Amino acid sequence: MVMKDGVINGIASDAGFHFSRVEQIYDNLKNGSFFTFIATNTFHQTGAGSFLFYPTVFLYPWAFLRFFLDPVSSFYCWYGIMTFLCLMISYFSMKSFSKETSRSAFFALLYTFGLYRLRLGIVNLVLGEFVAYTFLPLAFVGFYQVFWGDSRKWYDLAIGVALIGYSHFLSLYLTVLIFITILICNIIIKNNLSKGRLLSLVKSIITAILLMGYVLVPFLTDYLGKNLKVPAKGAWFVNTINDLISSSLANGPFAAYNIGFFLIVGALIGWYFVKNNNLELSIYISGILILLMSTSFFPWEGVKKTFLGTIQFPYRLHSYGSLLIAVTTSFILVKILKKKPKRTRMLTYVAFLIIFGISYSGVIQTVNSKERINSAQYLAPNKDGSVQPLDTHNLYKVDKRNYHNIFQYSVTFGESDYYPKKSVNGKNTPEYIGKEGGIWQKVAFINNKKKNVIPVGTPNNLTYFIKTSKSGSIDLPVVAYSNTYAYINGSRTNYSISKRGTVSVQVKSGNNRITVGYKPSMAFYFFVVVAIATWACLFLSWIYRLNKHTRQQVIQKE
Template sequence: MKKEKQYINIFIIFLFILVSLLMIIPLVRNGRINAYSDWTFHSARVQQIYLNLQRGNLLTFIATDVSQHTGVGTFLFYPYLFLYPWAIFKLVVSPVTAFYLWYASITLLTLIISYYSMMRFSKENYVQSLIFAFVYMLVPYRLYLGQVVLGEFIAATFLPLVFLGLYEILWGDLKKWYLLSIGMSLLVYSHILSVYLSCQVIALIFAGYLILSKISIKRIKVLLYSAILTIFLSLPVVVLFITDFIGKGIATTFTGIAIEPEFNSVIVDSFRNWNGFNIGLILMVTFIIGGVIVRKNKQLKYIYVLGVLLTIAATSVVPWYMFSNTILGKVQLTNRYFSFGDLFLAVIASYGLSRLFDKKLDIVRKSILMFLISIGSVFIFYASSTWVLQETHTYNKELYLLLQPKKKNGVPKIPDRVQLDNNNYNYQFEYRSLTGSSDYYPIKAYDNQSKVDSILNQETYINGKRRKLIGRYNTNTIKYRISLKSKSRVDLPVIKYNHTEVYVNNNLIKNSRISDRGTIDLTLDKGMNNINIKYQPNFSFYTCVIISAIIWLLLFIYIVKVW
């Protein structure tokens, strides 16, 4: 029995690798990427990591070569750990292939985590676990995220682990309480807003638990321990928010509800099963008849209700306008609840579909069945992504990104949708990103578009007069050489954070000023001034990195021992 279990798990991992590669082969062969929405924002971050790795530097804190050389902290406050594989792939293969290899890697990780999570929940039902992994991975909304909203796309990978951990704490094996901490920590390293959303859903589940079940003080204590462990596992991210963000007048993305998918459109688009703001054919059928599927299973009834409620919450059925200026307004895009609704409905779908197969299949027939399900999932992916494959199949003159000409009126935003290949891939970094260009700017600039434009256009002000200077850019460092005829006040287009250090002629300027647009403001002497601006976190950051690494290591050793 043990050998059979090992064989099946190895065979399933092989199938996951095969599917992940088969999904990207047509896209790699096309050699093109259709980029829009958040894609260029994240590709710029990858480009900065890639350049820094080329220089032999592992950690990136601010954008110096990209994002118009403004030193913006898109790495300080937006986690980037899971972008490293993409940057590493770029070191060895072409940019387009690197992205698709990264996409396949995230897909593979999603399949493995989903499979493991359902194996725990279903008490080692291989067929149900395999089906769950593929259904969850193939949800149209998740496929949509993989084309445009890459932070949320990464976060979706770890949601099954988060809610498996919560299940173990509230109803399952308390010895597995650390799974919630691991899942939540991985979310922290992926997408902070997904952490916020997950906490909302966890609070909803916990409230239901208190109402419908007997309160176990021990389980509540363990839930608290899990929250504490999550903080320690995530210390490097947490400490930067404490030292450089909280109370420092830094803006984030907007607050308010910007998108509410129409419920009728969600239904129609789900039956079409194309990538976008919908739950897909399988989950829409589950949404409609799931109550019948789980009528005899109390636990699955709760999961089904959660899936239905969270799917509805993603749409305009909820009067979201009433919450736009509340803490719920931080959701920004209500479609983000689809990821959670998809997860719970996928549990019900996998349960229903797995009941169609004979439980007593021998290992050979079971292997054949799993292989057929895997190959079928590839064709479902192709069908769902038809328009993506079509758009990348041929050169499109209207979408193909051209080199941005130098303009006196500043740096233009990249078009809404562009086609990239290995020849024009780097052109995108000459434009402003479609979204996120001014995220993590000081509020004094963020709320004033003319100030934002002046920074992005790299405008320096010397005694109030506008001037264009070209800097030299390195890892977390920007340098300028300025020759002055007299003592002058100089406002440089580089964002000033709490731990941004400024040196003039090798002398550290203590308590350097911040201009009214949130940038470096200096008084310089007559003559040549060599200015070196760099972000240098204090010892607390590196201390937290060491502490967190030790805790991760100890946790890994513990898991290996108990397994």
């Protein structure tokens, strides 16, 4: 990742998945279609439906930037916008919690520029989780307000959860799981949940559902009971507590188990500073337990096939551990400085900013070192036309000239996610998807004979022009979902699902123009309208509260 040189480094692993999704959204916007449901220009034009089941909301700003900037610059601009947004949300979330300006600033810096977020965004380009990280503070402060703070601010919880849902479903799953666990522990220990707070929780849940309804509809219509492939459960790359501590103290950006120097110090000494404050102690203990759970301290091998195995990589818990330990670390800094003279406090603030800035610059320079960039090879065109993933052990880089080479390779992780299981789990799996004769190779079966076909991709539609000498069946290399449709020569037609999970139609001899596309249920559009109306109501409510607060201040001054 080297902005000044116009280069994006580290194109492998998750990068291909997210860049392909943005490219498809951009192509559709250029052609006048706002919504993207299936891949018709990227993901090898297979009609892959990751857009249905993996949120795209915060990819749209990136796609819109493509109209004004080259592909590399648009990515960096989007990255900067998300970083600024994370800073602002972190600051105001802590301000809502603590009412302290200095603590809010400390927290925003510690959380936004934490090593785990930098690794998500800079090193590995794990962009779904990276975006979700932005909104965790808002969801957590909303959760606090509902159960322990000002329950009239229940909308913070609803908005925070909805924004996480717009970003990354796995992060939404983990967030809700952590909230349920904390709530159960609180009920067991204190058993003081009032009716008023329960009402605030219900209002939060209903509002969040109204805001997220349209991104959940495809799960109800096209996923549940449809036998689609999803990422496997597991617990991979589990490291020890010692690995977490040593890597964090080293403050290097490449280790998976790493929350950074400042946060690990806060985790190690935090108990001393929060021991006499029950609320801060509870937050600190929660953060420590989450960090411990991310390591081999927790028996992952025994639970990886359960609902906990959905996490896949336990170090994903570092987003939540970083959040809670950043709360504690900001508390430590403010507590140390609170009794100091004003001049000493100001000098200390400046010293902290200098030290923090030097540390952050060191990490960035490590990521963007000339040795690392020079060792990466420019991503070459896939000249032989074979569908193959990039070698994740190699570093690849792109600039605006070779950016589109990304889409000539299969995506290392995510290309076949949400395919029908029969497409990827059969005895002839290589034939069905990736090798010669597979879906990714654009191979159709015309009366059981292989033929390579090149579709014309338009927004949410793939059109094939195929001439046949006799009537029969054509098995097209486009996967089928519940709301997939097919037209032959302009007329709607029924289709069957082939043994490889693709669309199969019956045609007559002669020239056939076959269009396969996806059209969501009316419930999707209904909930889009509901979400817009709900956001409008929340905005008007915020304006009303702001005006009311302003009037009260004027009255008090008079």
